[in-house]
Amino acid sequence: MKAIRGAFLDFLDDPFYRDEREAVRYLPDGLLVIDGERIADFGPYGALAERHAKAHITAYPGRLILPGFIDTHVHYPQTEMIAAFGEHLLEWLAKYTFPTELKFRDKAYARSVADLFLDLLLQNGTTTAQVFTTTFAQSVDAFFEACGARNICMVAGLTGIDRPGAAPPDYLDTADSFYADSKDLIARWHMKGRNKYAITPRFALGSTREQLDRCGQLKREHPDAWVNTHMSENQKEVAEVAELFPEAKDYLNVYERAGIVGPKFTAGHAIHINDDAFRRLSSSKSAISFCPTSNLYLGSGLFMIHKAKSVETPVRVGVGTDMGAGDSFSLFTVLNNGYKVAKLQGQKLSAFKGLYLATMGGAKALMLDNEIGSFDPGKYADIVVLNPHSTLHLSFRAENAIIDSTLSTANQSFEQLRHDAFGMMMLGDERSVDATYVSGELLHPKAPASC
Numbered sequence: 001m002k003a004i005r006g007a008f009l010d011f012l013d014d015p016f017y018r019d020e021r022e023a024v025r026y027l028p029d030g031l032l033v034i035d036g037e038r039i040a041d042f043g044p045y046g047a048l049a050e051r052h053a054k055a056h057i058t059a060y061p062g063r064l065i066l067p068g069f070i071d072t073h074v075h076y077p078q079t080e081m082i083a084a085f086g087e088h089l090l091e092w093l094a095k096y097t098f099p100t101e102l103k104f105r106d107k108a109y110a111r112s113v114a115d116l117f118l119d120l121l122l123q124n125g126t127t128t129a130q131v132f133t134t135t136f137a138q139s140v141d142a143f144f145e146a147c148g149a150r151n152i153c154m155v156a157g158l159t160g161i162d163r164p165g166a167a168p169p170d171y172l173d174t175a176d177s178f179y180a181d182s183k184d185l186i187a188r189w190h191m192k193g194r195n196k197y198a199i200t201p202r203f204a205l206g207s208t209r210e211q212l213d214r215c216g217q218l219k220r221e222h223p224d225a226w227v228n229t230h231m232s233e234n235q236k237e238v239a240e241v242a243e244l245f246p247e248a249k250d251y252l253n254v255y256e257r258a259g260i261v262g263p264k265f266t267a268g269h270a271i272h273i274n275d276d277a278f279r280r281l282s283s284s285k286s287a288i289s290f291c292p293t294s295n296l297y298l299g300s301g302l303f304m305i306h307k308a309k310s311v312e313t314p315v316r317v318g319v320g321t322d323m324g325a326g327d328s329f330s331l332f333t334v335l336n337n338g339y340k341v342a343k344l345q346g347q348k349l350s351a352f353k354g355l356y357l358a359t360m361g362g363a364k365a366l367m368l369d370n371e372i373g374s375f376d377p378g379k380y381a382d383i384v385v386l387n388p389h390s391t392l393h394l395s396f397r398a399e400n401a402i403i404d405s406t407l408s409t410a411n412q413s414f415e416q417l418r419h420d421a422f423g424m425m426m427l428g429d430e431r432s433v434d435a436t437y438v439s440g441e442l443l444h445p446k447a448p449a450s451c
């Protein structure tokens with residue numbers, strides 16, 4: 001057995017609905033015991049040290065240890081096209097995205113990018129993601145093979161687009177080929193090791209009604225599969241969807257009519273939606289992926305997180321980088337932008353709310369909170385070790401926090417935590433990540449090669 005000692009932070013409850021002091025679990029000197037892939041024990045060091053006297057302990061003094069981050073919306077084939085200049089969604093897809101994704105017909109190329117993508121996630125403390133691939137089945141095989149080599153939990157699937165004109169002809173699939181390829185891929189990868197399969201129509205604008213109906217058929221035949229897509233990202237896209245699907249009352253209803261909305265369904269973006277759509281997403285127990293970096297980058301709009309996390313229409317929400325429409329793999333950067341998107345709407349996204357979205361909130365959004373998202377024993381040991389003093393500026397800021405000296409020692413400690421956590425949320429990036437563990441193994445930084 002091995003163990004990690006240090007300051008731990010995770011969430012016992014949702015700080016959007018609960019007093020933050022009660023929602024946060026903070027152990028300034030904790031011990032997390034790992035048996036194989038999973039967490040065997042967790043608690044204050046003083047209470048557990050004797051029981052685990054034989055465990056090999058790695059200590060991280062001065063660090064803050066969280067459950068691994070969860071990116072609920074990201075495109076692995078777009079790793080190379082990050083920071084593409086100048087366009088809104090539909091023009092950006094045509095000019096940059098499809099030419100890039102065509103390269104993924106070559107499985108060896110796909111595997112090389114999948115390996116790089118996963119290394120970049122780990123460098124940023126992300127241990128689970130919901131991932132778009134391409135229309136080529138071999139790009140899905142390459143991705144899951146790379147995941148298997150790391151024993152990492154990823155949700156991904158063949159990303160269908162069959163509407164003539166929506167993409168170059170040699171990028172399009174068909175409703176039938178998408179169905180057949182998805183069936184094969186589900187048989188090959190779904191729930192094998194830590195892999196999870198998501199039925200993935202790219203977006204309503206890219207799919208014919210026949211392809212969306214095939215998605216519904218796949219979901220009926222594989223009810224435990226995930227469903228991942230985009231929704232209501234861009235106003236021009238929303239208008240075109242309304243023209244193509246006149247029978248649907250709104251964008252969400254296109255997916256409802258296909259039979260794919262419900263638990264395990266994630267709508268990426270959901271920016272331009274009304275109260276009725278929030279109500280239906282809430283009552284169907286669907287999830288939204290909030291991707292503020294991408295939404296600002298492409299000029300798509302401001303997601304109304306206060307409506308998604310309201311008491312009236314609570315929706316499960318995770319955060320997503322949406323790389324390469326986002327311009328960073330860091331969920332700190334996403335939360336930084338999320339703070340500003342909320343602020344432009346008169347809202348305040350606190351550090352604890354942000355870190356909740358990046359950990360337990362993401363796990364709940366993906367219906368994976370039984371295996372990841374917190375330090376509860378039995379869950380996988382997916383862990384990120386953060387350095388609140390990773391840059392000169394962060395260090396200076398942390399040391400000069402103005403904390404009310406009349407507070408009790410415990411309360412002062414909590415206020416320092418709040419200060420440091422918000423500093424990392426606004427100023428942190430991959431430099432803040434000291435170490436990332438997946439299934440109990442240290443995968444970042446990589447061990448030096450022995451000579």
Ligand SMILES: [Zn+2]
Pocket residue numbers: 073074075230268322325
């Ligand atoms: Zn996307």
